């Protein structure tokens with residue numbers, strides 16, 4: 001089978017389309033014929049060598065969907081021919097977090113010696129080959145079935161981006177009538193966060209790169225839009241929320257937006273961080289936190305329950321994937337380049353085994 005693989009850490013020029021032998025699935029594993037894969041930040045981290053212990057060569061691809069073509073020993077919950085999404089994190093299924101439906105913080109998958117802070121290192125392509133290939137091996141416990149009413153192309157946007165957005169919204173438990181600000185609303189996670197916050201009954205203010213993205217994000221349900229290159233985000237957010245600030249801020253950008261995010265919050269407001277795309281370190285006045293009774297909340301990826309929920313919501317048409325572009329498999333490096341462009345709206349996908 002063909003796979004995009006790298007043997008040295010570095011830029012995307014390290015990726016090569018190779019003919020790779022794929023082993024049979026071991027006990028508890030399945031082999032999947034990959035239909036579509038998506039490009040995500042975590043893949044770039046893996047290729048770039050942020051996780052130095054990843055054995056090489058490696059096939060990236062944290063987010064993918066496809067069809068089960070072979071089952072390993074002891075696999076009974078799925079059949080050959082099943083259409084599936086792959087939960088993108090390794091988890092043990094036994095620890096106190098896994099058994100309470102919080103697989104994203106599985107204690108056994110976290111290696112504090114390698115990554116004392118970063119729990120997210122148990123993402124699929126840091127532990128085993130991912131889905132930038134015609135076929136992939138995955139633990140059977142990671143599979144979530146896809147209903148026939150959802151196509152592979154749309155489904156490929158769900159295992160990481162939509163699931164992450166669903167988990168974020170769960171972490172802030174919004175009350176209907178709240179006002180929520182979404183930074184980076186045009187990204188993969190952001191566009192789903194806008195839709196899910198609307199479904200929860202929030203008034204949503206979406207922060208986009210520029211005015212040309214305004215209509216698209218309004219079509220996703222945003223009530224107000226702030227183009228960040230031409231408008232002061234904090235001042236506009238406070239004005240749009242009636243002068244006192246917003247109840248919820250969703251911010252996956254991190255360092256560069258932190259001050260305006262926290263500054264936009266109303267008393268008892270909740271700031272949720274789900275990524276640090278622009279850097280991880282920021283200053284915070286604890287006086288602001290206690291005197292306004294703010295909550296600072298972390299959220300990373302999600303649980304299998306979150307993934308099942310977004311598959312159901314997408315299958316019933318309550319949320320929809322925003323796809324920026326789709327590339328053929330042999331042009332995968334172009335897809336990664338495209339992913340890195342500013343002003344992109346939604347997901348970048350790669351068509352692999354699906355016509």
Ligand SMILES: [Zn+2]
Nearest residue numbers: 092095098106
């Ligand atoms: Zn566990």
